[in-house]
Amino acid sequence: MKIFHIIKNNFFLGNNLLKRNNLLKNFLIINFNKFNIIDIKKISIKLFLYKKYIKNIFFKKKKILFVSTKNFLREITYKYARSLEQNFVCNKWIAGMLTNSKNYKKLLNKSILLKKKQKMNFTKKEKNIFLKEEMKIEIIYGGLRGLDKNPDLIILTDIKKDKIVVNEAKRLKIKVLALINTDDSPKGIDHFIPCNNNSIICVKNIFKILFSEIC
Structure with a gap:
């Protein structure tokens, strides 16, 4: 076998x-x-x-x-x-x-918005804040996308x-x-x-x- x-x-x-x-x-x-x-x-x-x-x-x-x-x-x-x-x-x-799956779905939508903000007209400091927040969400909830x-x-x-x-x-x-x-x-x-x-x-x-x- x-x-x-x-x-x-x-x-x-x-x-x-x-x-x-x-x-x-x-x-x-x-x-x-x-x-x-x-x-x-x-x-x-x-x-x-x-x-x-x-x-x-x-x-x-x-x-x-x-x-x-x-x-x-x-x-x-x-x-x-x-x-x-x-x-x-x-x-x-x-x-x-x-x-309570609504919570992670809201956070994943927020992650998409944060990613878009990094390409917009914000300061470098603000973009770094957006990046860190996005990464924090993705690390925990990213595998639930879809x-x-x-x-x-x-x-x-x-x-x-x-x-x-x-x-x-x-x-x-x-x-x-x-x-x-x-x-x-x-x-x-x-x-x-x-x-x-x-x-x-x-x-x-x-x-x-x-x-x-x-x-």
Whole structure:
């Protein structure tokens, strides 16, 4: 099995045994040196299923929102979101981004106006102020540009770091696909992949598998 060979050395190791969430016990096979060992074969099956699921969403031209505010996972998340021409939030999640979407839409319109002002007859000092304000908006909200309605799926790399995203998705009944570690709770998550989400290599390989046919 190709997937098995790609991932076997990268995300089999979960968190400390003492922190294990019992809801995930069916995905664990043994413990080694006080760490949980994830069952690669079961995860491979999940990846095959989610790969088809995401492919179906993509070809129906539905919207996917990538969210990863974890420092070392931002780059890989940004890379795939841009490659797939999907929306993303990779710096900071502001409360109400989904439940009060009017706010970010107003700010993105303001960003366009600020960009225009930089080409108008203002002083150099004023133009620098406009530039800084524009960049501040773009860094946080720029990845949401073009998202005119709620996404059909949110892909998360860490449900603890971005817990507020999960809560907003639940309120709006938006599906969530999350990478979770062995101490995370899958309760309330629509689709989940148990893995070592503290490993860049692990996340890279999972994304490589999930998006290989559409990226």
